[in-house]
Amino acid sequence: MTDNSVPETEDSRLIAAEYVLGVLDAPERRAVEQRIARDQVFAREVAFWEKRLGGLAEGIPAVAPPTSAWARIEAALAQAERRAEERAGLWQSLRFWRGLSLVTSALAAACLAALIYTGALSPPRAALVAQLGAEGGKTGFVAAVNSGGGTLTIVPAALLSAQEQKAMELWLISPGDKPHSLGLIDPNRPVTIKVPRDLLARVNKEAVLAVSLEPLGGSPTGQPTGPVIANGKLAQL
Amino acid sequence: MDADVKRKQLAAALNRVARGDRPALRLVYDMTSAKLFGVCLRILNDRSEAEDVLQEVYLTVWNKAADFDEARASPITWLVAIARNRAIDRARSRAPSRRSEPIEAAADVADPGASAFESLASAQEQERLKSCLDEIEERQSLAIRVVFMGGFTYEELAERSGVPLGTMKSWIRRGLAKLKECLER
Numbered sequence: 463m464t465d466n467s468v469p470e471t472e473d474s475r476l477i478a479a480e481y482v483l484g485v486l487d488a489p490e491r492r493a494v495e496q497r498i499a500r501d502q503v504f505a506r507e508v509a510f511w512e513k514r515l516g517g518l519a520e521g522i523p524a525v526a527p528p529t530s531a532w533a534r535i536e537a538a539l540a541q542a543e544r545r546a547e548e549r550a551g552l553w554q555s556l557r558f559w560r561g562l563s564l565v566t567s568a569l570a571a572a573c574l575a576a577l578i579y580t581g582a583l584s585p586p587r588a589a590l591v592a593q594l595g596a597e598g599g600k601t602g603f604v605a606a607v608n609s610g611g612g613t614l615t616i617v618p619a620a621l622l623s624a625q626e627q628k629a630m631e632l633w634l635i636s637p638g639d640k641p642h643s644l645g646l647i648d649p650n651r652p653v654t655i656k657v658p659r660d661l662l663a664r665v666n667k668e669a670v671l672a673v674s675l676e677p678l679g680g681s682p683t684g685q686p687t688g689p690v691i692a693n694g695k696l697a698q699l
Numbered sequence: 700m701d702a703d704v705k706r707k708q709l710a711a712a713l714n715r716v717a718r719g720d721r722p723a724l725r726l727v728y729d730m731t732s733a734k735l736f737g738v739c740l741r742i743l744n745d746r747s748e749a750e751d752v753l754q755e756v757y758l759t760v761w762n763k764a765a766d767f768d769e770a771r772a773s774p775i776t777w778l779v780a781i782a783r784n785r786a787i788d789r790a791r792s793r794a795p796s797r798r799s800e801p802i803e804a805a806a807d808v809a810d811p812g813a814s815a816f817e818s819l820a821s822a823q824e825q826e827r828l829k830s831c832l833d834e835i836e837e838r839q840s841l842a843i844r845v846v847f848m849g850g851f852t853y854e855e856l857a858e859r860s861g862v863p864l865g866t867m868k869s870w871i872r873r874g875l876a877k878l879k880e881c882l883e884r
Contacts, residue, residue, distance in 0.1 A: 479875040483843065484742075484783060484850040488791040509771060514882050516776040517825045518847045519783070522741050524733035531736075531750055532728060535757045539721075542758070629722060645718040656718050656765075679708075679726045680715060 478504060482511035592671050593619075594692035602692030603647075605671055608654070612662070614644065616671075617652040628675045633686055634661060635670045646680050647673065667698045705730070709774040716764035724761055731775065732757075735782040742786040742850035752789050756782045787850045831881035839874030846871065 480486055481494040498505045594616075596602030605616040616632060630649055633641040642661050647653045657665055674681070675688035709730055715723035735756055739749040759781055767777050832840040846856060857867040 476872050476875050476879075479879065480872075482780075483846050483871070483875070484787045485846055485853050485856070485871065487852055488788070491788065491791065512780045513772060513776060514824070514828060514878075515847055516773075516779060517828045518844060519738060519779045520825070521844075522734075522737050522848055525737040525740050526733045527736040527750060527753055528746075531732065531753055532725070534750070535728070535754050538754055538758055539724075539761060643715075645715050645720040646722050648721070654719060658718065679712065679723065680720075682708075684711075 475507070478507035479511045479515075482508060482515055590665065590667060590696045590698055592694040592696045594671055594673060594694040596692040603673060603694075605694075605696075607657075607665055607696070613654050613656055614665070615652055615654045616647050618649050627678060628688070629678050629680055630673050630691070631676045631680050631686070633672045633674060634664055635672060636664045636666075637668055639664070641672065641686055643681065643684065644671075646676075665696070667696050670695050706773060706775070710767075710769045713760075713764050713767045713774055713777075714769075716761060717767065724757065727760060727778075728757060731778055734775070735778060738779055738782045739786040741848055742783065742790055748789060748793075749786070752782070752785045755785050759785065783850065790850055791852075827882065831878050834881050835874050835877045836870075839870050839877075842867070842871050843874050843878070 477486075477490075477494060481491065486494065494508075498508055590607040592605045593601050594603040594605060601619045603616050604619045605614060607614050629646050632644040632647050632655065634644050635641045642664065644655050644657065644661070645653075647655075670693055672686070672690050672693035674686040674690045676686070677688075681687050709727065712723045712726045712730070716727060732753065736749060736753050739752045739756070740746065743749045743752065756778075760778065763781075767774065772780075832843070842856065842860075845851065851859075853864060853868050853871070856871075857864040860867065862870075
């Protein structure tokens with residue numbers, strides 16, 4: 463695809479460098495960004511300069527932002543999440559799940575039914591769900607693979623107390639395979655996880671989901687390092 | 700902590716953010732916010748605007764973390780590029796620059812003996828960039844450094860340096876062309 467406004471002269475090849483350097487005006491910057499999106503060779507040229515000139519940022523002193531900055535970011539994320547919830551309806555409604563998850567194992571079945579029901583609103587294929595049993599035979603979490611298999615929602619079914627200085631990490635384990643991390647989860651609210659592309663094929667009824675206790679930030683080794691507090695097999699419905 | 704370990708930790712945290720992991724975003728923030736705030740502040744020279752941009756930066760990280768490719772960029776280079784782009788966009792959208800310090804002041808840099816983690820590029824790449832910048836004309840290399848750190852437009856730079864706009868453009872472009880030739884050698 464050619465762009466008439468950017469003829470292929472020496473100067474125009476340098477426009478990638480000028481963009482990274484930051485000398486372009488607003489309309490020129492927008493034109494460059496559009497070109498990055500559609501022209502892979504040009505995008506690589508921009509990446510070359512970002513990598514090479516990036517070292518110049520070394521000389522810029524770090525300045526601690528005000529402590530209120532993180533709270534503002536969290537508030538903005540929460541607002542974006544609320545908007546997404548409104549779009550997604552009940553399935554993504556935190557308030558709905560919070561209410562529903564304030565239950566013990568006796569109501570886990572209701573949780574499961576709700577997951578199936580909401581998941582079944584647009585089922586291109588049979589849903590996969592798992593009840594993750596915790597110590598003492600209680601259900602710790604209920605998980606459902608969302609339609610299409612690309613995401614997985616995990617809901618705390620029992621009142622679990624967050625442990626100081628510990629994170630809960632979710633693992634996908636296929637028979638004969640090492641555990642693969644699906645990310646950190648929250649004992650107080652439902653979390654929807656995007657299943658990494660390379661793990662999609664492993665999300666099937668042979669697989670087991672497990673939750674382990676890990677240092678804050680998650681397992682440092684990429685494998686579970688702490689005790690497994692809940693696990694359960696995926697099942698097709 | 701060793702720079703390589705930090706880099707791996709940050710890359711792993713970004714991969715978790717890509718899966719919608721909120722605590723991982725906090726980890727990325729704790730590891731990088733001071734550097735990125737410094738970058739925004741340098742370009743915007745206004746704390747409140749820099750704070751606005753910092754917020755946009757981490758929302759972008761939250762939404763775009765899946766685009767981060769460890770094989771193509773170091774995590775801190777990727778993050779600095781987002782922060783610079785956001786800050787430069789903000790600077791372009793406001794009334795003409797409120798910066799008044801002489802252009803040379805913008806080249807003043809902190810002690811380069813920054814902590815290991817601050818190392819954006821590998822030591823080897825850093826050395827290469829430095830030697831290539833030393834190879835080109837001094838006024839060209841100074842202009843390139845100043846523009847990168849301060850996010851000036853050609854117009855601002857020409858005005859502040861008392862050099863005609865066309866001359867400034869051709870200095871920088873020639874400098875970039877020579878730099879590229881040297882970096883690709």
